[in-house]
Amino acid sequence: MNKVYSVAIDGPAGAGKSTMARRAAAELNFVYVDTGAIYRTVAYAVAEHSIRPDETEKIDALLPKLDLKLAWKDGVQHMYLDGRDVSTKIRLPEVSAMASKVSALPPVRAFLLDTQRNVAKTNSVIMDGRDIGTVVLPDADVKIYLSASAQVRAKRRFLELQEQGRRDTYEEVLQDMIERDYRDMHREIAPLKQAEDAVLLDTSELSLEESIEALLIIIRERLAL
Numbered sequence: 001m002n003k004v005y006s007v008a009i010d011g012p013a014g015a016g017k018s019t020m021a022r023r024a025a026a027e028l029n030f031v032y033v034d035t036g037a038i039y040r041t042v043a044y045a046v047a048e049h050s051i052r053p054d055e056t057e058k059i060d061a062l063l064p065k066l067d068l069k070l071a072w073k074d075g076v077q078h079m080y081l082d083g084r085d086v087s088t089k090i091r092l093p094e095v096s097a098m099a100s101k102v103s104a105l106p107p108v109r110a111f112l113l114d115t116q117r118n119v120a121k122t123n124s125v126i127m128d129g130r131d132i133g134t135v136v137l138p139d140a141d142v143k144i145y146l147s148a149s150a151q152v153r154a155k156r157r158f159l160e161l162q163e164q165g166r167r168d169t170y171e172e173v174l175q176d177m178i179e180r181d182y183r184d185m186h187r188e189i190a191p192l193k194q195a196e197d198a199v200l201l202d203t204s205e206l207s208l209e210e211s212i213e214a215l216l217i218i219i220r221e222r223l224a225l
């Protein structure tokens, strides 16, 4: 079997992880794994069952009943819940907030660990999330911590939401981002933090194309590709 490589990209919401990881994966012919989408799908299921994020026992009981599948179409990851493609629905801001809360629960993280690791066993992957370099793939060949200032990240997310026809104000988006950063960085289990051996890439001053170029340089250098 050919050697498989793993690239872990972690960082706060809105740092550009998914756009950049998707593009880099296409360039390198690796599978892009969006782990946030997996947490979002669990959060979506929790909301669909009218369970609140603090009803941990109900969430525990729901987990083994969930039929969760990942599939790739033209390099794009799709999430299936009970056979339904929920990839678009899980992007709503309400689901973002729910995912940030539900992902702090240890049983949810434990439940999703193998799902994430299994993809990396048989494929060369670029996997992005919050704890990929620290917990999910601690032996990843390359680890990158992608960041940008909260203001820059909120502005990017604000423009994205506007394009989708949403009316959220910049202040609301910024506030939501600050709250999510806090929750993701301060939870007890697998908090967002830079792994000791991760390369820091701050994209505050870079355009998307410049950021992707910088990312590819780091990956190619480390993997000697």
Ligand code: DC
Binding pocket: 013, 014, 035, 036, 037, 039, 040, 096, 099, 100, 101, 103, 104, 128, 129, 130, 131, 132, 180, 184
């Ligand atoms: O990357 P994202 O915004 O789609 O992720 C949604 C939420 O899921 C995020 O607020 C934190 C959580 N998450 C996580 O805890 N661990 C990951 N590896 C990926 C996402």
